[in-house]
Amino acid sequence: MTSVWELANAQLRDLAVYEPGKPIEETARELGVDPGTIIKLASNENPLGPSTRALQAMHSALKTAHLYPDGSGFYLRNAIAAKLEVTPENIILGNGSNEVIEFLGHAFLNAGDDVITCQYAFIVYKLLATAFGLRTIETPSPNFQQDLDATLDAITSKTRIIFIPNPNNPTGTLISQSAIDRFMSRVPDKMIVVFDEAYFEFLDDPPDTLRFIRDERNVIVLRTFSKIHGLAGLRIGYAIAPPEITQVLHKTRQPFNVNSVAQAGAIAALDDDAHLRETKRVIDEGRAYLQERFADMHLQFVPAAANFVMVNVGDGCGVFQELLQRKIIVRPLQGYGLPEWVRISVGTMQENEKLIAALREVIRAR
Numbered sequence: 001m002t003s004v005w006e007l008a009n010a011q012l013r014d015l016a017v018y019e020p021g022k023p024i025e026e027t028a029r030e031l032g033v034d035p036g037t038i039i040k041l042a043s044n045e046n047p048l049g050p051s052t053r054a055l056q057a058m059h060s061a062l063k064t065a066h067l068y069p070d071g072s073g074f075y076l077r078n079a080i081a082a083k084l085e086v087t088p089e090n091i092i093l094g095n096g097s098n099e100v101i102e103f104l105g106h107a108f109l110n111a112g113d114d115v116i117t118c119q120y121a122f123i124v125y126k127l128l129a130t131a132f133g134l135r136t137i138e139t140p141s142p143n144f145q146q147d148l149d150a151t152l153d154a155i156t157s158k159t160r161i162i163f164i165p166n167p168n169n170p171t172g173t174l175i176s177q178s179a180i181d182r183f184m185s186r187v188p189d190k191m192i193v194v195f196d197e198a199y200f201e202f203l204d205d206p207p208d209t210l211r212f213i214r215d216e217r218n219v220i221v222l223r224t225f226s227k228i229h230g231l232a233g234l235r236i237g238y239a240i241a242p243p244e245i246t247q248v249l250h251k252t253r254q255p256f257n258v259n260s261v262a263q264a265g266a267i268a269a270l271d272d273d274a275h276l277r278e279t280k281r282v283i284d285e286g287r288a289y290l291q292e293r294f295a296d297m298h299l300q301f302v303p304a305a306a307n308f309v310m311v312n313v314g315d316g317c318g319v320f321q322e323l324l325q326r327k328i329i330v331r332p333l334q335g336y337g338l339p340e341w342v343r344i345s346v347g348t349m350q351e352n353e354k355l356i357a358a359l360r361e362v363i364r365a366r
């Protein structure tokens with residue numbers, strides 16, 4: 001009998017499937033415990049949950065769930081554009097910003113092209129390139145810091161897309177405005193530069209990349225409602241780009257790619273400044289607490305800019321398993337070539353304290 005692998009695209013044979021943070025329900029089933037007792041610090045979600053205003057809006061939106069959503073996302077694109085001081089034509093919505101990453105592949109990648117990103121970059125860029133049968137050039141990240149000079153050096157005649165996660169996941173490191181400006185003054189305009197800013201709203205002094213879009217450079221900025229806005233389960237994100245680019249991207253998307261409940265929730269979440277401020281306060285306080293405790297425990301960590309911290313625990317998979325037994329889910333980083341490390345999302349202070357107590361126990365017993 002013919003194996004389906006003889007029919008499937010050859011590049012899929014070696015493509016590793018994306019491994020998300022372990023879900024609460026799966027962990028609860030395996031441990032035979034109530035899901036409510038599990039602490040998940042594995043996927044950089046908002047520990048406070050969605051804003052109450054978003055919840056109310058989503059509840060109302062359910063009444064029209066029998067109707068297809070507004071495929072163009074008119075009201076949400078207008079709301080985002082007003083907030084960012086760009087035009088609605090600059091915005092395209094995705095089923096999570098991950099979907100926009102896929103649009104980029106359909107829009108710009110062809111056989112033989114190269115994609116560039118940094119070492120330890122968010123893994124989805126490489127998965128995309130591999131799914132399209134393309135090579136990903138990963139430039140070295142000394143001290144885990146993205147190096148845009150190395151990115152410029154890596155450009156080939158076949159480079160189509162450069163992915164710059166800022167801050168990067170899982171390292172949590174940030175590229176400065178001056179490094180971005182120097183990079184943008186040198187990068188050739190015949191390729192697409194993508195700034196992935198999933199964690200933008202957690203930054204105290206965020207770099208401005210929208211200026212390149214106002215200047216009509218070939219730049220795409222990715223943002224999401226999954227992180228500070230607390231809507232990861234709804235799957236909604238967006239890109240900001242010059243209108244010519246969003247027009248191209250629109251051709252690659254399904255007609256109703258973003259559901260109506262997510263659109264309603266996102267419009268309300270965008271405006272809920274109190275929830276955003278409170279989330280940032282909790283994350284700032286929790287991140288400082290985790291980093292201080294890691295220092296006390298003599299654990300090496302990478303000073304972080306977003307809502308997670310990468311810490312060297314010696315044996316990432318082993319410590320992940322032992323924390324799991326204590327009903328805490330973190331993220332081992334073996335898949336990123338960092339077997340000694342785990343990534344820990346900042347939780348509520350109570351969750352952070354439980355994590356630190358459990359981690360102390362695990363490390364002491366080793």
Ligand SMILES: Cc1ncc(COP(=O)(O)O)c(C=O)c1O
Pocket residue numbers: 043044095096097098099122165167168169196198223224225226232235236237
């Ligand atoms: C850097 C980065 N980009 C994009 C995403 C994807 O986010 P979304 O939920 O919008 O697909 C993540 C999620 O972890 C991320 O860390």
